[in-house]
Amino acid sequence: MKDISQSIQKEDHIEKVSGKSLYVSDIKMDHILYAKTVRSIHPKAKILNIEIPDLPKDYFIVDYRDIPGKNHVNMIFEDWPVFAEKQVNYIGDPIMLVVGKNKQTINDLIGQIKIEYQVLKPKFEYKTSVIHKSFKKGNIKKAFTKPFKTISYTYETGYQEQAYIEPQGFIAYPEEDGKITLIGSIQCPYYVKNAVLKTMGFADDKVRVIQPSVGGAFGGKEEFPSVMACQLAVAVHKIGRPIKMIYEREEDMSVTTKRHPSKIQLTAAIDKEYRIQGLKAHVALDSGAYIGLSGVVLARAMIASTSSYTIDNLDISGDVYETNTVPNGAFRGFGAPQMIFAVEMFIHHIAKELNIDPLILRLMHLAKQNDLTSTSGVFRDPIIMKKMIDKAMEISDYEQKVKIYQDPSVFKGIGMSWFLHGCGFTGSGESTHINAKVKLRKDANDQVFLLVAAVDMGQGAKTALKKIVVQTLGIPSQQVSFDNPDTDYVLDSGPTVASRTTMIVGGLLARAALKLKETWIDHQEMEILEQYQQPEYIKWDEDTMVGDAYPAYSWGVNVVEVEVSKVTYQTKVKGIWSVYDVGKSIDDRLVLGQADGGIAQGVAYGYLEVMKHEQGKLRQKTMTDYIIPTAVDMAKTETVIMENPYILGPYGAKGVGELTLVGGAPAVALAIEQAINKKVYKIPATPEYIMELINHDKI
Amino acid sequence: MIKFKLNGKDVEVNLDPSSRLLDVLRNHFNLTGPKEGCGEGECGACAVLVDGRIIHSCCFPLANVADKEVTTIEGFSETKRYQALADAMLEEGGSQCGICTPGMMIAAESLLTQNPKPTDEEIRIGISGNLCRCTGYNMIVKAIQKASKKGDGLW
Numbered sequence: 135m136k137d138i139s140q141s142i143q144k145e146d147h148i149e150k151v152s153g154k155s156l157y158v159s160d161i162k163m164d165h166i167l168y169a170k171t172v173r174s175i176h177p178k179a180k181i182l183n184i185e186i187p188d189l190p191k192d193y194f195i196v197d198y199r200d201i202p203g204k205n206h207v208n209m210i211f212e213d214w215p216v217f218a219e220k221q222v223n224y225i226g227d228p229i230m231l232v233v234g235k236n237k238q239t240i241n242d243l244i245g246q247i248k249i250e251y252q253v254l255k256p257k258f259e260y261k262t263s264v265i266h267k268s269f270k271k272g273n274i275k276k277a278f279t280k281p282f283k284t285i286s287y288t289y290e291t292g293y294q295e296q297a298y299i300e301p302q303g304f305i306a307y308p309e310e311d312g313k314i315t316l317i318g319s320i321q322c323p324y325y326v327k328n329a330v331l332k333t334m335g336f337a338d339d340k341v342r343v344i345q346p347s348v349g350g351a352f353g354g355k356e357e358f359p360s361v362m363a364c365q366l367a368v369a370v371h372k373i374g375r376p377i378k379m380i381y382e383r384e385e386d387m388s389v390t391t392k393r394h395p396s397k398i399q400l401t402a403a404i405d406k407e408y409r410i411q412g413l414k415a416h417v418a419l420d421s422g423a424y425i426g427l428s429g430v431v432l433a434r435a436m437i438a439s440t441s442s443y444t445i446d447n448l449d450i451s452g453d454v455y456e457t458n459t460v461p462n463g464a465f466r467g468f469g470a471p472q473m474i475f476a477v478e479m480f481i482h483h484i485a486k487e488l489n490i491d492p493l494i495l496r497l498m499h500l501a502k503q504n505d506l507t508s509t510s511g512v513f514r515d516p517i518i519m520k521k522m523i524d525k526a527m528e529i530s531d532y533e534q535k536v537k538i539y540q541d542p543s544v545f546k547g548i549g550m551s552w553f554l555h556g557c558g559f560t561g562s563g564e565s566t567h568i569n570a571k572v573k574l575r576k577d578a579n580d581q582v583f584l585l586v587a588a589v590d591m592g593q594g595a596k597t598a599l600k601k602i603v604v605q606t607l608g609i610p611s612q613q614v615s616f617d618n619p620d621t622d623y624v625l626d627s628g629p630t631v632a633s634r635t636t637m638i639v640g641g642l643l644a645r646a647a648l649k650l651k652e653t654w655i656d657h658q659e660m661e662i663l664e665q666y667q668q669p670e671y672i673k674w675d676e677d678t679m680v681g682d683a684y685p686a687y688s689w690g691v692n693v694v695e696v697e698v699s700k701v702t703y704q705t706k707v708k709g710i711w712s713v714y715d716v717g718k719s720i721d722d723r724l725v726l727g728q729a730d731g732g733i734a735q736g737v738a739y740g741y742l743e744v745m746k747h748e749q750g751k752l753r754q755k756t757m758t759d760y761i762i763p764t765a766v767d768m769a770k771t772e773t774v775i776m777e778n779p780y781i782l783g784p785y786g787a788k789g790v791g792e793l794t795l796v797g798g799a800p801a802v803a804l805a806i807e808q809a810i811n812k813k814v815y816k817i818p819a820t821p822e823y824i825m826e827l828i829n830h831d832k833i
Numbered sequence: 834m835i836k837f838k839l840n841g842k843d844v845e846v847n848l849d850p851s852s853r854l855l856d857v858l859r860n861h862f863n864l865t866g867p868k869e870g871c872g873e874g875e876c877g878a879c880a881v882l883v884d885g886r887i888i889h890s891c892c893f894p895l896a897n898v899a900d901k902e903v904t905t906i907e908g909f910s911e912t913k914r915y916q917a918l919a920d921a922m923l924e925e926g927g928s929q930c931g932i933c934t935p936g937m938m939i940a941a942e943s944l945l946t947q948n949p950k951p952t953d954e955e956i957r958i959g960i961s962g963n964l965c966r967c968t969g970y971n972m973i974v975k976a977i978q979k980a981s982k983k984g985d986g987l988w
Contacts, residue, residue: 153935
């Protein structure tokens, strides 16, 4: 049998390269209407009165009064309205849709709508906590009793915009018996379906969600599409015609969810042998106007508080703060990038204060198999980080460069981050919230169909999941089909998030395929259903946050080399080297593609991508002023995949997608730190910030 | 009436000359290969060739193509040069979500037409008007380099 890691042709290669692949904006329908959203222009205000102009024939207003069910979008936390009723809470809060035949007429009508507001005082500070979480490990009191040294630092991270190249969009249309079908650029067909069901108060068979090609998502199409879908479903229900709503870039950037800005305080108690005996951490996340997924993002950030290190005594807490700004949400990494940046900087800053080699301090604390995790779970599986670190140092010539770049006059630096990423939903999420189901169907011609809700948004899920089934069944690839998910046909295998698709959905498919193989009868229709079962040894207490937070962890090492201009303080990334343990790669080329794309986003998060608001108004809302890397900004990469098969993963595979992002920011920030010989506390490390550090900060 | 050549065929349209070429291609000619990513000439997803040179069709008025030759990915995909690029993109993993890919293919064609043997640095500059958020570009750079070598003589 062929090694499954050997790359095969990407399932959708030809349609993608030839431009034949259909994305939602490419889909046409007869008698279609268009919709545009009327939004709040104030960060916080009461709506006193709305004056609507006379509407021409075939033009409609849709607002909260048209909602047949509940006026909130079903997410983990249900505080996000479909349409504002009496109050708006951020600039861009949706108030109504204007629907009609001609886009220009819609714009003209929107210009004539008069909304009278009573402006209220908005909040922008980390003041109003809406979610508080905490957990402890070991004996933190003892650790902080008479330490040799106590060291504290605070770190800050900014917004990051997903900047998928395809903006968000949907088409919704009525079918017989009041059923509504939605086609949209989404990651999670069943999130959308369940949200629409609640908003509409419909029975389960009255909503259908279909996924077309998706032009990038990165978390941005996890929960936000449900907002658009609910609004459009309400509109279709009222008007009874197909409606298309595709955001333009400016609207997309202004109102869709971003990575949470954060402020992270870390305090370590260190003993005479330079061992970090205790760590206290507090994570503050800015949720924006609605909580949405912020509580879960907070949990992942807090659990990442020791990253790839083992520290015996912990006191970790965090708060989600509500502000009158655009709601923040899912973005590849989901809270971990903020925390791993802080931890990696902190351990280097501790080493600087203790005046020892950071590498020695880090190796002293590197997690080993059977160590307790931050939440007092167990790292059950082998950890091969030492080997990975050695490899990364070898291919990047790290030791030599670290020495040369110690000369502060060269303005060059090299930084190395170590990290892990928990695969799958946090805590008992996979068993209590998701409970994934997959189905394989074989028809009388022996064609096998994958009936799962996993979305290929570019990462290659179609190729990887089908490959697992093909390899297990041992039949030709053409005999297996995997169409885009359609909720009328596929089971809820869970959302395409949390680095869970290959490991969890792929694992269930591998089991189903094995069963099908064992019971296979030629020319007979067959169906195999598999459902997720949490391994019994995994225990998690949601309230105390104690136990195994994840069934498995992927691990990584990133090395980034930079040169900082002595004149402009601009950073040029010169080289990137990575080593990953993703268990077993299901397709090397796909994993390397994730590695390249993930590190590009992670490194850019650390030094390039700037988004800020001023009194609640985002200052960057186009591709011209929100800068993502071009081919010229990106350096060459070298990636090594090290095998360390995970016993419960399909063919040994663990999660990939998010791992490749989370270490980028600290690696580039550490490289910049060396180049400018100053401590970096904040990302993105822009030229302005570097100048500030050089002129004003002590080393 | 504006006449031009579209993917090798003579066409004429009676549309507002200030219409965006992108809208004319997508809506009037149903050529949905060119995509709208940003609408302001920044991302390159809408790229097409006008007389063999790359332009951003979201910022290009219809009037400017009068008597010129427009090639979209649909037209380009009928050529041997496309095939060489498509094969290289497959082997190197240059396409992920695919939304930037048609524009990237057009950028590669435009670059290789002007410079059949580019260095890696020249490729990076050549595609720097096309944003990709999935790949980090390295696999695309390698693909264009490979196509340039394997497709020797095609450009």
